[in-house]
Amino acid sequence: MKHTLHMTLIRALTCGLVAGAVSLSAPAEAQAVEYEVYEGDGCPVGYAPLTPLDAFWTFVGGCDDLPYSGVFRIADGSSIDGPWNNCQQHANDTRELEYTLCKPNYELFDIGGTTFAVVRGGEQCIDGFELVDFATASDYSEEICPHIGLWGIARIAGGGSMDGAGYDCNVRASDSRPLGDAICVESE
Numbered sequence: 001m002k003h004t005l006h007m008t009l010i011r012a013l014t015c016g017l018v019a020g021a022v023s024l025s026a027p028a029e030a031q032a033v034e035y036e037v038y039e040g041d042g043c044p045v046g047y048a049p050l051t052p053l054d055a056f057w058t059f060v061g062g063c064d065d066l067p068y069s070g071v072f073r074i075a076d077g078s079s080i081d082g083p084w085n086n087c088q089q090h091a092n093d094t095r096e097l098e099y100t101l102c103k104p105n106y107e108l109f110d111i112g113g114t115t116f117a118v119v120r121g122g123e124q125c126i127d128g129f130e131l132v133d134f135a136t137a138s139d140y141s142e143e144i145c146p147h148i149g150l151w152g153i154a155r156i157a158g159g160g161s162m163d164g165a166g167y168d169c170n171v172r173a174s175d176s177r178p179l180g181d182a183i184c185v186e187s188e
Helices: 052-058 134-139 141-148
Strands: 002-007 017-019 022-024 034-039 047-049 071-073 079-081 099-104 106-111 114-120 129-131 153-156 160-163 181-186
Touching (some): 114 141
Parallel strands (some): 153 181
Antiparallel strands (some): 017 022, 071 079
């Protein structure tokens, strides 16, 4: 069950220190992420738990947007405390927790006025979308392909698949392998 939606601005990069000609700031890959709080120990389709690094950079300036007394599951069996304990992270936290911090794990893109999505980490589509059919994937393979990832292979409707550019953007009507991503199109 979705509980709340937040977007926290990265505070770390605004706290850079300039000393003479040397600029000290957060690494380039450091950034706050959009997240949602979900009840239970897991994220819905199209979402993934925040990594410990995501949580660090998202809450580096504080976690006052989180429920005060909560403890929240993040990736790799870790957790992060709410404001009551200054956003402290815990590795290998085996407790059962009521909430999980989840980030979007999909990419939306538009082709000719139609919205598509590549959903990472599964063969299902996010709400309001369905797997793209073989004919549509074939017709728009050049436009869809760059969104799959160089060496990615994604599920399409009917048990088919589509390859990323590293595999020449091939589209198959049938592919029995378990795949990690899904190509979806907005439902009508």
